[in-house]
Amino acid sequence: MTNQIKINRIINSFDKEIEVSGDKSLSIRCVLLASQAIGTSKIYNLLESEDVINSLKSIKKLGIKFKKKKNYYQIDGYGINGYTTKKKIEIDAGNSGTFARLILGLLVNSENEVKIIGDKSLSKRDFKRVSEPLKRFGVNIISKNNRMPVKIIGTKYLRPIEYYEKLGSAQCKSSVMLAAIKTPGKTKIIAKKSRDHTELLFKYLKMPITILKKKEYDFITINGPSNFSAFNYKVPGDISSSSFFLVLAILSTKSKILIKNVNINNSRTGIIKILNKMNAKIILKNKKIYKGELIADITVSSKKNLKGIICPSRLNSSAIDEFLIIFLVAAKAKGVSIFRNLGELNKKESPRLDIATNFLKMIGIKVKREKNNIKIFGNPNLKLSENYVIKNFRKDHRIFMMSCIAALTFGGMWTIHDSDSINSSFPNFLSELKKLGAKIN
Numbered sequence: 001m002t003n004q005i006k007i008n009r010i011i012n013s014f015d016k017e018i019e020v021s022g023d024k025s026l027s028i029r030c031v032l033l034a035s036q037a038i039g040t041s042k043i044y045n046l047l048e049s050e051d052v053i054n055s056l057k058s059i060k061k062l063g064i065k066f067k068k069k070k071n072y073y074q075i076d077g078y079g080i081n082g083y084t085t086k087k088k089i090e091i092d093a094g095n096s097g098t099f100a101r102l103i104l105g106l107l108v109n110s111e112n113e114v115k116i117i118g119d120k121s122l123s124k125r126d127f128k129r130v131s132e133p134l135k136r137f138g139v140n141i142i143s144k145n146n147r148m149p150v151k152i153i154g155t156k157y158l159r160p161i162e163y164y165e166k167l168g169s170a171q172c173k174s175s176v177m178l179a180a181i182k183t184p185g186k187t188k189i190i191a192k193k194s195r196d197h198t199e200l201l202f203k204y205l206k207m208p209i210t211i212l213k214k215k216e217y218d219f220i221t222i223n224g225p226s227n228f229s230a231f232n233y234k235v236p237g238d239i240s241s242s243s244f245f246l247v248l249a250i251l252s253t254k255s256k257i258l259i260k261n262v263n264i265n266n267s268r269t270g271i272i273k274i275l276n277k278m279n280a281k282i283i284l285k286n287k288k289i290y291k292g293e294l295i296a297d298i299t300v301s302s303k304k305n306l307k308g309i310i311c312p313s314r315l316n317s318s319a320i321d322e323f324l325i326i327f328l329v330a331a332k333a334k335g336v337s338i339f340r341n342l343g344e345l346n347k348k349e350s351p352r353l354d355i356a357t358n359f360l361k362m363i364g365i366k367v368k369r370e371k372n373n374i375k376i377f378g379n380p381n382l383k384l385s386e387n388y389v390i391k392n393f394r395k396d397h398r399i400f401m402m403s404c405i406a407a408l409t410f411g412g413m414w415t416i417h418d419s420d421s422i423n424s425s426f427p428n429f430l431s432e433l434k435k436l437g438a439k440i441n
């Protein structure tokens with residue numbers, strides 16, 4: 001199979017219902033927590049993408065057995081001291097920053113050295129953001145220039161820390177929270193707002209956690225050590241994967257989409273708030289709470305009179321994985337859009353802010369970049385007819401998917417490389433697009 005696709009025509013009108021696969025953040029957290037629970041957990045609708053499969057393979061190396069059953073994964077945990085790392089082992093996080101950073105938190109009590117490696121993209125990402133707080137628990141973490149491979153040697157003598165998380169990174173917060181469940185005493189975290197799936201799972205699992213929510217920061221206390229029982233969980237659909245289809249519908253003509261059973265946790269729905277401020281009418285139906293998480297069906301139709309936005313930075317964290325696709329809406333909106341303080345975007349699977357800036361310029365959109373801010377001058381008449389080649393984007397799944405949506409809505413003749421990049425988060429992406437009528441070769 002060739003690893004590039006061609007899109008030469010925009011998508012025809014559609015009115016369809018689709019289902020996106022399970023949420024990636026929740027899938028990885030479920031695998032990790034099940035691997036440390038006491039007993040057998042069952043995880044339904046687990047996302048079967050490379051990031052999650054690498055998480056499963058890694059816990060197996062740590063002595064945890066899992067089995068794929070008909071519609072769930074069964075994971076056998078032996079409690080918070082249940083990893084067996086007899087000799088020096090190596091685990092491969094692949095492309096997943098989330099898994100690599102979270103597993104470090106769970107390895108703070110490992111008896112032997114564990115080496116974590118990753119792919120080219122992950123090897124460029126910073127680990128100081130987690131190794132620094134984790135070292136304060138008394139752990140030894142070794143890496144060159146704070147990059148992968150990262151070696152960790154845990155300790156029996158963990159001590160609680162006070163940690164101020166200023167980046168708004170759920171990965172950093174969660175890594176410390178996972179270390180805290182192994183540590184005697186109170187670990188105190190002051191965390192800038194970010195996705196709170198770990199907190200909700202801790203509460204659902206009845207872990208000793210207290211959370212005081214303030215406007216910009218949450219004050220979290222975890223009183224460890226704390227074992228917890230195995231659990232059953234059905235992972236809801238991924239809002240980040242859904243967002244590509246929401247924007248496809250918004251930017252297409254006379255189209256409508258319904259996506260069922262999507263996680264709409266408030267800390268993840270920045271895209272809905274931002275796009276609705278831009279005049280899209282995203283509607284949430286059948287809202288319900290599942291084990292602390294809010295879930296709904298999402299529907300949206302094509303929209304002609306989109307308008308620019310001065311995006312409030314307080315929404316950045318809750319839309320952090322969606323800015324690429326939001327920028328496409330800004331490109332087609334009337335007026336100027338301004339997004340500020342997006343430095344974290346350049347720390348993702350690829351330097352997304354830089355790549356998006358060049359992408360928008362390539363399709364003829366006027367863009368002004370100042371450090372971490374981007375100003376996009378929208379063009380409601382945007383219609384492309386030239387050839388575009390997208391490559392060298394560090395196989396970043398979201399750059400690939402955003403390029404497909406641009407091709408299917410703006411026109412032009414596109415060759416998009418590295419289609420296997422979608423395997424890290426959304427292996428069914430192209431087949432779902434084809435079901436809607438997209439012509440992709």
Ligand code: S3P
Nearest residue numbers: 025098168169170171172320321
């Ligand atoms: C994630 C947190 C975010 C996000 C990533 C998934 C998580 O990263 O970009 O895709 O599951 O905790 P940061 O916490 O580094 O912002």
